[in-house]
Amino acid sequence: MGLRRAMILMALCLSPLPGAAEDGPVRLHVPAALAETGLLGHILPRFSLKTRVRVVLVDDPAQAQVLLGDSGRPVFDGPGGAWRMQLAPAPGPGAERLAGWLTSEVGLNTVLSFTPETGPGFAAPQVVAAPEAATILAGDARLGLDVSRRACARCHAVEEAGRKTDIGSTPSFFVLRAFADWEDRFAAFYALNPHPAFTQVAEITAPFPPDRPSPIAPVHMTIDELEALMAYVSRLAPADLGAPLQAQDF
Known part of the structure; x- marks a missing residue:
């Protein structure tokens, strides 16, 4: 390779490619x-x-x-x-x-660090967090309301019409919906006291022991009905209780 040819190739390597953005x-x-x-x-x-x-x-x-x-x-x-x-x-x-x-x-x-000659200076941005989107679960919410009325309304207020007629010691569905972990709690409500004593979910819970029958009329529910109940609850407006709720069984 001749000296001239080598110099030309070197120049091409050091030059910007055609169409490339230059600094x-x-x-x-x-x-x-x-x-x-x-x-x-x-x-x-x-x-x-x-x-x-x-x-x-x-x-x-x-x-x-x-x-x-x-x-x-x-x-x-x-x-x-x-x-x-x-x-x-x-x-x-x-x-x-x-x-x-x-x-x-x-x-x-x-x-x-900049100080204007007149007027106020600058500050860190005040970023306001976007409100968390409400969780809306798929499912038959209409069936979920029917299940709630049948299985839960004797202790809990499950709809607006019953908010003042439930047992005072049990929280309404609107209050329970205000818990951050409401979805987990409803999904496993049958394992949270006092529900195991009188609740049967088909294909999930074991039958009541013969020597320990349900003390009240038992609650029977299928998995599909439980999913429908959760779909209904997901559409309820959480109760506004002011201070953050403390987790507890219900």
Whole structure:
């Protein structure tokens, strides 16, 4: 191989491939309200010094790789409200690095260390957890109500109409639904006192011992009926009792 040919091949190896994205500054868009605080002049040079990634501000959000505004992931709170971050589709490694830094402890501490000339400073984002989705079980809820009336209503209030007519020492279904582990408790209610003394679930519980019959009219239930009962209970609104409930048998 001649010297000229070797030099040409080496040059091709060191040159960017046609169509490959070349390194360049990360394009960041922020609203004027944030830019006017002076924050960017504090944090961007520190980011660039640490990462060797340069950042430029662009006026057009459509041209930005990273956007700070009112949509996306919370990054910090401050003048103007809660500031959030969005990444453009296929933002590139530099933009992803900036996004990772902004959401890191180091990035947040850099933001918090900035003191505006006037007005309040910045704070960590106040993230409000989304309410947990209610568990709705599949099954015949109508049959579950019928089973509840037949098997449970003599001790528990199982529907709105009976909430004031149940035995006072036993919690209503609405109260039981407020337990975090209500599903496990209903699924195995037949094993929780006092139910084993008078409850029979076909294919699950053993027959009553001959010398220890049920002290009251026994409750008989199939597995399908138990699943329907749980489907019904899953649709009940949990009672609002204020303080968290303490787990106990029922």
